Amino acid sequence: MSTAYQELIQNTYLTHLAILPKTKQQHFLSRLYKITGKKPLLKSIQKDAFDYFSDKLLYFQIHHHLEIDFENRFPLQAPIPRQQVRNVFIHSNQVFFRELFIYLDVLMAFNVIHRYKRDHLLPSQLKYEVQSYLDQHFTRFFEELLSNPQYLHNTPVQVINILYWYLHLPNNSLVGTEEARMQASVEQAYQTIDSTNSVLFLNYLYTLTHIIIGQSWFYEYTLNQTQSQWIYSIFDRHIQAIFETKEPDIIAEIGVCYCLQKEANQDIIHTYQEEVSQYVNTSTGYIPSESLPLNSTEDIILSEHRNILAIMLFSGMPTLHPFPTD
Numbered sequence: 001m002s003t004a005y006q007e008l009i010q011n012t013y014l015t016h017l018a019i020l021p022k023t024k025q026q027h028f029l030s031r032l033y034k035i036t037g038k039k040p041l042l043k044s045i046q047k048d049a050f051d052y053f054s055d056k057l058l059y060f061q062i063h064h065h066l067e068i069d070f071e072n073r074f075p076l077q078a079p080i081p082r083q084q085v086r087n088v089f090i091h092s093n094q095v096f097f098r099e100l101f102i103y104l105d106v107l108m109a110f111n112v113i114h115r116y117k118r119d120h121l122l123p124s125q126l127k128y129e130v131q132s133y134l135d136q137h138f139t140r141f142f143e144e145l146l147s148n149p150q151y152l153h154n155t156p157v158q159v160i161n162i163l164y165w166y167l168h169l170p171n172n173s174l175v176g177t178e179e180a181r182m183q184a185s186v187e188q189a190y191q192t193i194d195s196t197n198s199v200l201f202l203n204y205l206y207t208l209t210h211i212i213i214g215q216s217w218f219y220e221y222t223l224n225q226t227q228s229q230w231i232y233s234i235f236d237r238h239i240q241a242i243f244e245t246k247e248p249d250i251i252a253e254i255g256v257c258y259c260l261q262k263e264a265n266q267d268i269i270h271t272y273q274e275e276v277s278q279y280v281n282t283s284t285g286y287i288p289s290e291s292l293p294l295n296s297t298e299d300i301i302l303s304e305h306r307n308i309l310a311i312m313l314f315s316g317m318p319t320l321h322p323f324p325t326d
Helices: 003-016 023-038 041-064 081-089 095-115 124-147 149-154 154-169 178-189 198-215 229-236 239-244 247-258 266-277 297-302 302-313
Strands: none
Touching: 003 266, 003 302, 023 041, 023 302, 041 124, 095 124, 095 154, 124 149, 124 154, 124 178, 149 154, 149 178, 149 198, 149 247, 154 178, 154 198, 154 302, 178 198, 198 229, 198 247, 229 239, 229 247, 239 247, 247 266, 247 302, 297 302
């Protein structure tokens, strides 16, 4: 039955691929490639990704003058839902937030181009300037983000991704203790787990899933039995609370994390597949957002994240396909 759900959702999104923004097309197709290894997907991904993300780097090179303000720190008191973080960054009147958003944007663009093995196509001066900028400011951003639990409470995905996006760049300046320090900060920020605070609990879960996703190099490699076992133990203990969130995005993402284990527990994967299958609308062929009209362009776009995760989970991910090295 899981295969049928996978094919149903996959066909729906491939049929509607053209209506997705370029970033969501990349998000969808790159993950589809990781679980299928289909070469036609790869060529499209690499070309479109380079065109889109190299333009972002060129814009940065031309327009950006760095004014990072580390004195004007975290102004937010309540946890921010994952979907709202980008808008908070863009519209914040805090210089630190705007600069952090720019840094993450540049880091992601450079990271994607490197991951898709297209960095040799970048102009050498642009490549040098971007790498220098990322190296110069990584430590300051990373130290600031670990210094206050509010960052992990409010922007957990950004805190985790800044490490793993940078970690996988060539010639990075890391010293090897960053992952352990990040784990300690996560444990300190979430000393008590309150599943009744829905936003904070979801942000905690996204913190944990993105550590595993980062360690897998974004779905390219499986994790051995000792990697992040502390996280899987948390998932095991809180499975009922996880299902009670009724959020198919995080439920599917945690299921995918179990698929990323080298010796994957098929029983627990099946349990997550069964849970996520309840959210599939077989009439529309995808998992809707529940906040927008069914089958509307807006709903299909908004729901891309949960649906590519569901496709991955329903596939079981028996084989992962890293991007080629040539």
